[in-house]
Amino acid sequence: MEERNRSASLRRALTVLDHVRAHPGLTLTQLAEAVGLSKSTVLRLTAPLIEAGLLDRDRDSGLYRLGHGALRLGQAYLDTLDLRAVAAEESHRLMAEVGETVHLVVPDHPHVVYIDKVENEASVRMASRIGSRGPVHCTAVGKAILAWQPAELLTGLVLEPRTRHTITDVERLRAELAQIRRRGYAVDDRENEPEVRCVAAPIFDHQDAVAAAVSVSGLTSRITAARVRELGPLVAAAAARISSKLGSTTR
Known part of the structure; x- marks a missing residue:
C-alpha cells in the first residue's frame, strides 16, 4: 500500500511539473485548480521538486516556473x-x-x-x-x-x-x-x-x-x-x- 501511495504521489508530482512546463508563471491557486488538487497537496508535491531545482517559485510573486535542474536534465538528454x-x-x-x-x-x-x-x-x-x-x-x-x-x-x-x-x-x-x-x-x-x-x-x-x-x-x-x-x-x-x-x- 505504501509503495502504491508513493507511485501515485510521483505521478501527481510529474503532472504538476509538466503543467508548469507548459504553463509557466502560475500562482499556487491557479496551479492547484489546473491539475485538480488542493493547494496543500500541490505545496507538498512541489517542495521536493524545488529542492531538486526542477521547479522554482518566485519569493515575491509566488509564481511557479521550471528551475535550473530542468535545464541540466534537458542538456544531459540532448548530449546523449x-x-x-x-x-x-x-x-x-x-x-x-x-x-x-x-x-x-x-x-x-x-x-x-x-x-x-x-x-x-x-x-x-x-x-x-x-x-x-x-x-x-x-x-x-x-x-x-x-x-x-x-x-x-x-x-x-x-x-x-x-x-x-x-x-x-x-x-x-x-x-x-x-x-x-x-x-x-x-x-x-x-x-x-x-x-x-x-x-x-x-x-x-x-x-x-x-x-x-x-x-x-x-x-x-x-x-x-x-x-x-x-x-x-x-x-x-x-x-x-x-x-x-x-x-x-x-x-
Whole structure:
C-alpha cells in the first residue's frame, strides 16, 4: 500500500511539473485548480521538486516556473542523442511499411550528405552510398531542408540541370519550396536521376530548426506519381516522430 501511495504521489508530482512546463508563471491557486488538487497537496508535491531545482517559485510573486535542474536534465538528454541512432527505429519502420529504400541526410549547403540508408533487400538497390553528397536543389531531401531555411540561401545557388526534369529557374524553385512548406513533404520527380522518384520530409531538432531529412526512394516503375501522394504523409509522419525524439515541438 505504501509503495502504491508513493507511485501515485510521483505521478501527481510529474503532472504538476509538466503543467508548469507548459504553463509557466502560475500562482499556487491557479496551479492547484489546473491539475485538480488542493493547494496543500500541490505545496507538498512541489517542495521536493524545488529542492531538486526542477521547479522554482518566485519569493515575491509566488509564481511557479521550471528551475535550473530542468535545464541540466534537458542538456544531459540532448548530449546523449545521436541522429542516426534516434532515427534508426523509424527508418526501419518506414522501410517495412512502404517497401522502398529509406535515406537519412544532413545539410552541407549547397549539398546534403547521406548519413544512413535502410534498403529493402527484395527491391532494386539504390546506388546511393553513406557519406556521399547530393545537390540540395534537385533532391527531395535537399528541397525538404531548403524549404525551412532562410530565403537568402537561394541567392547564388547554382541550379545545375541533372536531368531534363530538374528545376533550373530560381522563381520556380521558390514556388516549389512554398508548396513543400504547405504540404509538409518534398518530391524529387526524376530531377536528380532520370528513373528515380523520391519523397522526403524535414527533421527538426530541439530548437525547432531543420537539422536533417528522411526520404523514401525508388524506381519510377515502383513509385508512380499516384503513389507519391500516398507516400508523402507516411514520410512526413516518420519525420515528425524522429523530430519529437530530438526534442522538437514542431507539429
